[in-house]
Amino acid sequence: MLNFIYDNKTTLIFGKGTQHEAGRLLKPFGKKILLHYGGGSIRRSGLYDSITASLKAAGVEYEELGGVQPNPTLPLVYEGIRLCREHGLGMVLAVGGGSVIDSSKAIALGVPYGGDVWDLYLSKKQPDFEPLPVATVLTIPAAGSESSPNTVITNEETRRKLGYGAPALRPVFSIINPELFFTLPHRQMANGVSDMMSHIFERYFTRTLHTDLSDGLCEATLRTIMRNARILNGNLHDYDAWAEIAFSGNIAHNNLLGVGREQDWACHAMEHELSALYHVDHGAGLAVVTPAWMKYVSPRHRDMFLQFSLNVMRVEGSCRETETIIREGIARLEGFYRELGLPTSMEELGIRPEDFPLMAEQAISVRGPVGGLERLDAEDVRNIYRLACRNGGN
Numbered sequence: 246m247l248n249f250i251y252d253n254k255t256t257l258i259f260g261k262g263t264q265h266e267a268g269r270l271l272k273p274f275g276k277k278i279l280l281h282y283g284g285g286s287i288r289r290s291g292l293y294d295s296i297t298a299s300l301k302a303a304g305v306e307y308e309e310l311g312g313v314q315p316n317p318t319l320p321l322v323y324e325g326i327r328l329c330r331e332h333g334l335g336m337v338l339a340v341g342g343g344s345v346i347d348s349s350k351a352i353a354l355g356v357p358y359g360g361d362v363w364d365l366y367l368s369k370k371q372p373d374f375e376p377l378p379v380a381t382v383l384t385i386p387a388a389g390s391e392s393s394p395n396t397v398i399t400n401e402e403t404r405r406k407l408g409y410g411a412p413a414l415r416p417v418f419s420i421i422n423p424e425l426f427f428t429l430p431h432r433q434m435a436n437g438v439s440d441m442m443s444h445i446f447e448r449y450f451t452r453t454l455h456t457d458l459s460d461g462l463c464e465a466t467l468r469t470i471m472r473n474a475r476i477l478n479g480n481l482h483d484y485d486a487w488a489e490i491a492f493s494g495n496i497a498h499n500n501l502l503g504v505g506r507e508q509d510w511a512c513h514a515m516e517h518e519l520s521a522l523y524h525v526d527h528g529a530g531l532a533v534v535t536p537a538w539m540k541y542v543s544p545r546h547r548d549m550f551l552q553f554s555l556n557v558m559r560v561e562g563s564c565r566e567t568e569t570i571i572r573e574g575i576a577r578l579e580g581f582y583r584e585l586g587l588p589t590s591m592e593e594l595g596i597r598p599e600d601f602p603l604m605a606e607q608a609i610s611v612r613g614p615v616g617g618l619e620r621l622d623a624e625d626v627r628n629i630y631r632l633a634c635r636n637g638g639n
Contacts, residue, residue: 256417
């Protein structure tokens, strides 16, 4: 196990009706905030009215900025920065899923920064200033951004999708009411499940030894997600299943599962290029890339993938049949994705093979070869993209 420091300042307010506490919880942080959200769903559901009534009752003034889309983009971030500066807003309340929270963090980062906030995503330089505090009301459990230090933004002009992380970007509190997820489309549930599972895979598959506890936590969380996703697959109004999924998604990305171990993050780097170029759903892209990555790297890391196949995918068999067990484990993961209606091939995403070289070069352009379990250069990434085609690139 590696040395680590783990500090999570985010307070979780979890359960039924908790969205009505937003105003009371925000008041100690300041009287003027930016209310940031996506489209019209929070108005149709009545959540917008609940939140604004709570703010008014607590005497919290607000300016609002809606319009966040999946794969949040820079122009709306710049507008949020302008509003905060112009109106002297001291906090950002994100009401939405990962895209809204990511956009909110970018705004919070950019307000006190003297330059272009995109430069921080390019340089990965840690802030020498204090970003605005962020709080969230979660409407889609998926990204885990409600208690993570990470944010991802797309620059449509340069066709780049980049992540940034800093401990100061962890939200100060996050409200999670599983009742708010009942109206989500099935597609968003499936994409969210794929995303949170990938957050665990990026930490789980490691070369670091003596990580028994976090291995077990990763495996238990993955099994919990899969079991409850199957319940939601048949009933999107099951509160208990949503509660399990929501808590699992939070644990998946608050980095508790990643401490003391080298992490990977190759699949996210490769998928970001799919989203940047084709605007595919992040979870759908991960469902395509992840099994292909597993097939590509597992022959050189059999012990780790044998453990996954036995302990997560519950493959049975003799450990003398290692390769057979590993192939079956990956096949069962692909089958689970298909069970949820997720794509498992590049063709289903509409991605053209002629774009593979560009996406591969872009994937390694910021920090060089990607991945911790195995370092992947542009040729490796191209091979994985080809392996994600129906014919396996043949």
